[in-house]
Amino acid sequence: MIMNYYRHMDRSQVQFDFLVNRPEEGAYEKEIRELGGRIYRMGPMYPLQFAKYKKDFRNFLRQHPEYRIIHSHLEERSYFPLRIAREEGVPIRIAHAHNEYTGFDTKTLFRDYFRFRLRPYPTHRFTCSDNAARWLYGERTVRNGDVQIVTNAIDGDVYAYSADIRARIRAQLMLSDDTLLIGNVGRLAPQKNQMFLLEVLHEVLSRGVNAKLVVVGEGNLHDELTREAKKLGLADSLILAGSVPNVSDYLQAMDVFAFPSLYEGLGMALIEAQAVGLPAIAADTVPVAANISNTVQYLPLDDSTAWAEIIADIPIGLRDDINKDLLISHNYEIKNEAKKLQNFYLNSIKSIS
Structure with missing residues (x-):
């Protein structure tokens, strides 16, 4: 910020x-x-x-x-x-x-x-x-x-959807065209609850979907997430991208944004995801004020299956047409x-x- x-x-x-x-x-x-x-x-x-x-x-x-x-x-x-x-x-x-x-x-x-x-x-x-x-x-x-x-x-121009940027980042991540990329941005910390996303990813994969999870951010839970991914057989399906200067580019590469935070003052990463037109799912603990596009789906954190069902049905490359005026009208x-x-x-x- x-x-x-x-x-x-x-x-x-x-x-x-x-x-x-x-x-x-x-x-x-x-x-x-x-x-x-x-x-x-x-x-x-x-x-x-x-x-x-x-x-x-x-x-x-x-x-x-x-x-x-x-x-x-x-x-x-x-x-x-x-x-x-x-x-x-x-x-x-x-x-x-x-x-x-x-x-x-x-x-x-x-x-x-x-x-x-x-x-x-x-x-x-x-x-x-x-x-x-x-x-x-x-x-x-x-x-x-x-x-x-x-x-x-945020800068609305930077977050405008770009097929070229999407292709470049997905190539860097070595993703095939038929890979559904689930994304999250945030510190690797208990508050951000990325461990929950491993459960969701496991269920998505069990449905036969070719999916991977990328988490952009760094923090104390890096090693714990890595260990849990190995335990669940997800080592090849989890990408910990670390702290990057071009978060908006990584958002372009994603197909769905998952935001399971235990709490947020607002949830800025969720707003950034909407700015690039990503379908987004958030925990019902995240303030609804972050839903500036009225397209975010809110779900409870006690039901990873519900998250997996929605994510598994999202088409690869789906984008909502988010107008820059929407950011201006909400003072973003x-x-x-x-x-x-x-x-x-x-x-x-x-x-x-």
Whole structure:
């Protein structure tokens, strides 16, 4: 989301610099530097590291008083940078909500504590959806209109269907013309529930369909997915593509998009799939706000057979004709939305000058 906006900013007017909490180089760092951005590194935000993080971040702001806007995407942990930013006199402090309530688990009390502590410190509250806002900021804040929706917008031109791109990616993946490619985009993490798709794939194959599953993304469950695929006899039918810079191209190669997430603040990957006209199936845990085309089929996660039945009947190469105006009308066309965010930044700076 951040990179999509960054690419479409007038960088002579607004420049993004990034503060990251990992030692290794990320997928977009080379591009960020090419676009003129700087990357700073700090330690991880683990509970035992909170004191060090606060000290290091305070020192960072004192060394860099030029930063007048802090835009934090850390969910409830935005409490730490935004509180320190207020104490150090940073005038524009933005919290950005991306996920909704995930149900009770061992981290719930921890997360609740910090989201309540967060609330006094942002000057502005952004969100990708109403549900994400309700969780991070509270129902009253949403009801009072103190939240601004900033969609995870995309470039409609990039996602327009291309038979040439489809053929090229399918050739790279060594797929035959009669292979039904089931696709998913997301971190390899429990939330994204890709393990469920192995069950679905197994059932699709048992129906005599020549099918493969491609998952675009990286994460901690890579090895576990690989082991489970071997256990089910699916090693040759699972493609773990990793993190790629051209996600839209991989969407072109797919025949159906399957999105079984346990929870989502919105489900941006589902919107991207619709932008290329893919038939899409999503878990009924995914917000219906992501169904901008009204073509997504929602199914429960306790019935992999129902998923397999629908997927097995989808024709290879089927596409819905998604008009670019649909993205614009739902505020998902990045050229328009980046301009809005750029104006927000510029007007915010003017207001404190």
